[in-house]
Amino acid sequence: MAVLVLEAKGIKKRFGGVVALSDGNLRCYQGRITGLLGANGSGKSTISKIITGVYSADEGEIIYNGKSVKYRNPSEARKDGISMVFQNLSLVPDLTVWQNIVLGAEQKNGIFLDNIHAKELSKKILSQLLPDLDINKKISELNPGEMQIVEIAKAISEDPKLLILDEPTAALEQAQVKSLFISMKSLAQKGVAMIFTSHRLWEVMEICDDVTIFRNGENVANIDFxxxxxxxxxxxSYITGETQKVSSEKKVSENTNEVVLRINNLNYGKILKDISFDLKKGEILGIxxxxxxxxxxxxxALAGSFPGLRCEATIMDKKIRLNKPANxxxxxxxxxPGDKHLEGLFLNHSVFDNMIFPKMGNQKHPLFVPFKKYRNECEQVIDVLSIKTSNIDMPVETLSGGNQQKVVVGKWLSFDTNVLLLADPAKGVDVGAKRDLYQFIVNQVRDTKMSVILYASDNEELIQYCDRILIMYEGQIVATLEGDEITDEAIVASSMRIK
Known part of the structure; x- marks a missing residue:
C-alpha cells in the first residue's frame, strides 16, 4: 500500500470576483507520479501554489506527512521537502547555469561558498536531463528549452520529498521530454512523490501512475491507471465537460502555386545558414x-527582428527588407512570439489594452480610436479562444498562464494578414482551447486565404495542421515533408539526420 504524502482537502480560493478554487481536493503518494489535469483556469496552478506557500487558501486544509501545514512562502515549503517547478521561470539571467541551480541553497567551505560542490552537483543532475549543457553559460545565453531544464534541475537539487512540476515540458522538445521522464522515474524509485501538470496527453499516458482532473475550481475525477x-x-471528456468526441478539422490546402512569401539565401551570423523556401497562398507551413x-x-528573422539579416525576400512578388519589425x-x-512575458504582453495592463495595442501603431489607424468597435472585436476574440476572464478590463497578470498565451495570439486575429508567424502558439494551452485556437486559424486560412508559418515544439500539432513541414538542423533546412510523408517517425528521423 502506497504511503500518502500529501492531501489537500476542500481548498477554496478567490481572487477578487474570480473563483479560482471552489472545492479543490488532491492526493499524492510516495514513489508515485500524479497527473494534475484540467483546462486553463480550472485551478491546477492555484492549488499547487497554495501547497507551496505562494498563496494562502481561503478555506480548506493541507496535510503533509500526516501533519496539517500552512506555509507562508515557498522557502518554508522547500525546507520541509516540497519543491516546485513553476510555469514562470525563477532564474537570474546574468548568473551561470550552476549558480542558478544552487541559488538560495549554497553550501559553504569554511567562510567561502563551496563552488566545487555546486558545480559537481549541477553536472550530476544535468547528466541525465541535458548532458551537453555548459554549466558555465549564463542563463541569458540559453534557449527557452534549456532554461526550462535548468529550472527543473534547480528543483531537483533540493532533494525534495514532494516535487511539483507545473507545465515543465511546455518549452521542451520530445527528446528533452524523454530525458526528463527518465529522471522522474528515477526519483520515483527513490520514493519521491510527484505532481505533474501537462496539456500533452501522450505525456500523461506515458509517465503518470494516476491522474486528478480539475474543472471549474474542483476535482471532477480521480483515475488510477x-x-x-x-x-x-x-x-x-472530464477536462472539457463534453461527452462527445470533438476533433479539429484537418487542414487541407487547395492546389495553388501562387507564392505569397519567397525567401532566398537567408543568413544570420552562425545561427541561420542559406535558408530558402516559398510559402504558398492559403498554406500552413510547419517548422x-x-x-x-x-x-x-x-x-x-522573418518578423524583422535582426537588423543585420542578409536575405532576398519578396511578398506578393514585391521586394521587401526584413531588417526591422515595422517593415x-x-x-x-x-x-x-513564443515567450508571452518577455515578448508578448504588458502584464499590468488590461486584456483590452493588450488586444488593441498592435493597432495603435498602424499607419492606417484612424485619428480617433473607435473604442466601441475594438471592444466588440476583443469580446469576439475572447469568445472564440475561450479566454477565461471576468471582463476585458482585468489586468492580464490576473489570468492563468494559458489564458495569457491566448491573449498573445488573439491580439493579431482581427488583422488583415498576409503571413501569420506562430511561434509555439499553443504552448501551455489546454486541449479544448488548443482545438478552438487551431480551428480558428484553419478557418482564417480557408476563408481569407491567409498563409501561416507554424513552429511548434509538439510534433502532433505539426502533423495535424501543416500542409508541408521544413525540418531544421544546425540552422539549415535539411528536409521537406509533405502529404503522406508527414508522420511522427519521419519528423524524428529527419530531425536526427537518420534519413
Missing part, C-alpha cells in the same frame, strides 16, 4: 526539428 485503462478520450536548431531565430508588419507579416 493500475485499476482503470489509460483512455485519453475519457480524460478529455520542425530538435530544440535549438534555429527555429526560434528563423521566426524572429514586416507593414507588409502583413505578423509574429505571435
Amino acid at each position: 493500475a485499476e482503470d485503462e489509460r483512455d485519453p478520450e475519457r480524460i478529455v 520542425g526539428g530538435l530544440a535549438g536548431q534555429g527555429q526560434h531565430e528563423l521566426m524572429l 514586416a508588419i507593414k507588409n502583413g507579416i505578423l509574429l505571435v
Whole structure:
C-alpha cells in the first residue's frame, strides 16, 4: 500500500470576483507520479501554489506527512521537502547555469561558498536531463528549452520529498521530454512523490501512475491507471465537460502555386545558414526539428527582428527588407512570439489594452480610436479562444498562464494578414482551447486565404495542421515533408539526420 504524502482537502480560493478554487481536493503518494489535469483556469496552478506557500487558501486544509501545514512562502515549503517547478521561470539571467541551480541553497567551505560542490552537483543532475549543457553559460545565453531544464534541475537539487512540476515540458522538445521522464522515474524509485501538470496527453499516458482532473475550481475525477485503462478520450471528456468526441478539422490546402512569401539565401551570423523556401497562398507551413536548431531565430528573422539579416525576400512578388519589425508588419507579416512575458504582453495592463495595442501603431489607424468597435472585436476574440476572464478590463497578470498565451495570439486575429508567424502558439494551452485556437486559424486560412508559418515544439500539432513541414538542423533546412510523408517517425528521423 502506497504511503500518502500529501492531501489537500476542500481548498477554496478567490481572487477578487474570480473563483479560482471552489472545492479543490488532491492526493499524492510516495514513489508515485500524479497527473494534475484540467483546462486553463480550472485551478491546477492555484492549488499547487497554495501547497507551496505562494498563496494562502481561503478555506480548506493541507496535510503533509500526516501533519496539517500552512506555509507562508515557498522557502518554508522547500525546507520541509516540497519543491516546485513553476510555469514562470525563477532564474537570474546574468548568473551561470550552476549558480542558478544552487541559488538560495549554497553550501559553504569554511567562510567561502563551496563552488566545487555546486558545480559537481549541477553536472550530476544535468547528466541525465541535458548532458551537453555548459554549466558555465549564463542563463541569458540559453534557449527557452534549456532554461526550462535548468529550472527543473534547480528543483531537483533540493532533494525534495514532494516535487511539483507545473507545465515543465511546455518549452521542451520530445527528446528533452524523454530525458526528463527518465529522471522522474528515477526519483520515483527513490520514493519521491510527484505532481505533474501537462496539456500533452501522450505525456500523461506515458509517465503518470494516476491522474486528478480539475474543472471549474474542483476535482471532477480521480483515475488510477493500475485499476482503470489509460483512455485519453475519457480524460478529455472530464477536462472539457463534453461527452462527445470533438476533433479539429484537418487542414487541407487547395492546389495553388501562387507564392505569397519567397525567401532566398537567408543568413544570420552562425545561427541561420542559406535558408530558402516559398510559402504558398492559403498554406500552413510547419517548422520542425530538435530544440535549438534555429527555429526560434528563423521566426524572429522573418518578423524583422535582426537588423543585420542578409536575405532576398519578396511578398506578393514585391521586394521587401526584413531588417526591422515595422517593415514586416507593414507588409502583413505578423509574429505571435513564443515567450508571452518577455515578448508578448504588458502584464499590468488590461486584456483590452493588450488586444488593441498592435493597432495603435498602424499607419492606417484612424485619428480617433473607435473604442466601441475594438471592444466588440476583443469580446469576439475572447469568445472564440475561450479566454477565461471576468471582463476585458482585468489586468492580464490576473489570468492563468494559458489564458495569457491566448491573449498573445488573439491580439493579431482581427488583422488583415498576409503571413501569420506562430511561434509555439499553443504552448501551455489546454486541449479544448488548443482545438478552438487551431480551428480558428484553419478557418482564417480557408476563408481569407491567409498563409501561416507554424513552429511548434509538439510534433502532433505539426502533423495535424501543416500542409508541408521544413525540418531544421544546425540552422539549415535539411528536409521537406509533405502529404503522406508527414508522420511522427519521419519528423524524428529527419530531425536526427537518420534519413
